[in-house]
């Protein structure tokens with residue numbers, strides 16, 4: 361007599377978790393479609409290589425570009441309800457996404473609703489999605505100095521707040537008067553810039569909270585003077601930083617006044633390659649993508665540079681780029 365036996369072999373815990381997340385993502389996708397307007401962008405399996413300046417990285421399970429603050433709140437509510445991981449994406453200029461991509465939802469604040477730049481009473485009001493370069497241009501046109509350093513940073517205001525981005529002697533929190541952010545529970549707050557606890561290349565408050573925008577204060581100055589400083593900064597950048605795809609500086613400077621770039625250069629590592637990832641021959645703190653680099657190659661090169669710095673100088677180089685996602 362034959363009998364039907366249900367296979368009681370337990371599903372491996374990791375596979376069970378993956379299946380569970382896939383089901384929750386599928387439900388979330390349907391619920392988001394019902395909750396948001398047609399102007400909010402919803403995409404499955406969005407290749408992150410297209411959304412990062414380094415041009416590497418596998419797909420995000422779900423990408424959402426909410427069409428405004430109310431829709432962002434709906435998205436956050438649903439993401440929380442379905443218990444799905446969330447990552448907020450800026451311009452992707454400081455991001456290394458692993459080749460297996462990102463499990464969960466990536467929220468991008470690129471919609472014009474988040475990208476306004478206004479000038480009032482000697483202050484710039486900028487949304488999180490605004491480009492730093494456009495903020496610098498607007499400030500110049502309004503005769504406001506102090507924003508020249510932004511000209512060369514290929515990032516958004518939100519990303520720059522989160523990492524306290526800087527260049528040419530200036531940094532983001534050097535000009536922030538106040539900051540608006542939203543918690544993952546959807547509560548909006550506004551605080552003084554000085555209360556955000558920002559430090560060199562970091563703002564702990566914005567690790568879990570999402571920047572919505574900021575009021576930035578400048579000093580009145582002649583437009584020609586500001587334009588001159590921006591041109592000088594741009595010329596310095598073009599002559600000292602590579603043009604190939606990169607995520608900007610790979611490592612934080614290990615100690616004040618010691619440039620990671622100079623250190624890596626002194627270690628003789630310029631031009632070192634792992635596959636199509638290469639330590640730039642122009643600025644040694646940039647890892648450039650020669651065309652077909654993978655995240656695995658970039659990570660192997662990062663590890664190689666760290667090992668050499670440890671062996672030769674006893675220094676631990678900390679990545680400045682944010683590394684996210686899964687391996688393949």
Ligand code: EPU
Nearest residue numbers: 526527528529608609611612613619621622625642643644
């Ligand atoms: N240097 C070398 N070899 C190199 C690179 C630099 O000898 O390969 C020397 C330079 O000649 C210079 C010194 O090191 O004498 C400092 O170099 P640089 O002016 O480029 O400054 P940095 O400290 O290497 C920082 C920021 C950059 C920013 C520049 C310019 C960090 C980690 N990096 O670099 O920011 O553009 O100043 O202001 O703080 C970024 O954050 O992504 C980034 C690129």
